[in-house]
Amino acid sequence: MKRICFALCLAAALSPFTAAQGATISYDAGKSMTTTNWSDQLSFARFDGSLGTLTSVRFDLAGTVDGQGSAESLDAEQSDVTLALGSLLTLSRPDGSMLVLTNPLFSRTVTLSAWDGATDFAGTSGTRTGPVSVSGADFFVSASAADLALFTAPGGDPINLRLSASGTSNASGAGNLVTQFSTAASGTARVTYAFTPTATVPEPASVALMCAGLGLLGVARRRTRAAA
Numbered sequence: 036m037k038r039i040c041f042a043l044c045l046a047a048a049l050s051p052f053t054a055a056q057g058a059t060i061s062y063d064a065g066k067s068m069t070t071t072n073w074s075d076q077l078s079f080a081r082f083d084g085s086l087g088t089l090t091s092v093r094f095d096l097a098g099t100v101d102g103q104g105s106a107e108s109l110d111a112e113q114s115d116v117t118l119a120l121g122s123l124l125t126l127s128r129p130d131g132s133m134l135v136l137t138n139p140l141f142s143r144t145v146t147l148s149a150w151d152g153a154t155d156f157a158g159t160s161g162t163r164t165g166p167v168s169v170s171g172a173d174f175f176v177s178a179s180a181a182d183l184a185l186f187t188a189p190g191g192d193p194i195n196l197r198l199s200a201s202g203t204s205n206a207s208g209a210g211n212l213v214t215q216f217s218t219a220a221s222g223t224a225r226v227t228y229a230f231t232p233t234a235t236v237p238e239p240a241s242v243a244l245m246c247a248g249l250g251l252l253g254v255a256r257r258r259t260r261a262a263a
Contacts, residue, residue, distance in 0.1 A: 058087070058232050065223035066198055068101060071122050074199040079226045081188035087232040089183050095225040096198075097172040098124035100139045102218030104204060105156035105163045108147040109211035116208035117144040118164055122220040124171075127197040128185070134196070138203065139171035139220075147209065154213055186228070198222050 064077035082089045100122045108114055121140035127133050141164070148159035156163050177183075186194065200220035206212055 056232070057090070057229060059227055059229050060086075061225055061227040063223065063225045066200075066221055068099070068219050068221040069200075070217075070219045071100075071200050071202040073220075074197060076195045077126075077198050077224055078193045078195050079224075080191040081186050081194050082228040082230065083191040084187050084189060085233070087230045089187050089228055089230045091176055091178040091229045092182055092186050093174060093176045093225075093227040093229070094126060094134045095172070095174045095227070096124060096126045096135045096137050096222065097170065097224075098122065098137050098139050098200065098220055098222040099168060099170045100141070100218055100220045101166070101168045102204070102216065103164050103166050104206070104217075105161070105215045106147075106206045106209075107150075107154045107156050107161040107213040108209040109150045109154070109160075109213060110147075110209045112149050114147055114209040115144055116147050116162065116206060116212065117142060118162070118206050118214075119204060120164065120167060120169070120216065120218055121203040122200045122218055123203050124198065124200045124220060124222045126222075126224050127199070129195060129197075131197070134177075135173055135175040137171040137173040139169045140203070141167045141169040144208070150211075156213075156215070186226070196224065196226075198224060 062079045064079055066075050100120065102120050104118045104120050106116050106118055108116055119140060119142045121138055123136060123138045125133055125136040143164055145162045147162060151158040151160040155161055200222060202218050204216040204218055206214040
């Protein structure tokens with residue numbers, strides 16, 4: 036019984052230390068599909084310092100590009116033409132410095148004949164991608180003192196991060212080439228705080244009282260056995 040009481044008292048004394056393990060909390064924000072080029076502010080809650088000590092911040096960025104492209108080769112001979120539809124999405128700090136970026140990109144290469152006499156993005160010298168959609172994602176983890184301070188605030192006061200999408204569509208392969216592109220992009224960002232929770236250390240008197248109670252329980256059990 037003494038061994039059991041000792042183990043329980045030890046567990047009670049060490050419980051604050053086992054509770055102080057790593058934890059995470061995440062916040063999401065995003066921008067719906069909008070014709071490129073665009074820029075918007077996304078609001079995230081900062082880390083509330085009363086929860087513990089912030090150890091790192093992870094930034095996840097996912098983006099999708101929808102669009103279509105067309106090309107007409109005006110060359111006098113056959114050529115291989117590549118159509119690439121994409122958008123560069125960037126998540127930035129309030130001061131404009133980049134946190135993370137992703138570049139969803141669709142690419143298609145076709146063989147076009149010498150110009151067929153009509154600039155209609157059809158026939159043997161023209162091509163169209165039709166509607167396409169492509170997604171991409173990337174992340175960045177920061178443990179710099181500057182970022183830990185920037186993303187910590189009493190009560191979790193919000194911080195605005197800039198999300199922008201710029202079109203990166205292009206075509207190549209023919210010296211004389213007419214192209215048309217239309218793209219729209221959407222983006223979703225997640226900020227994840229990794230932290231060590233604040234440990235609540237019990238008063239020494241509380242631990243002593245718990246041990247005393249367990250000791251009395253042992254005495255009562257011994258008396259019960261003796262009476263039997």
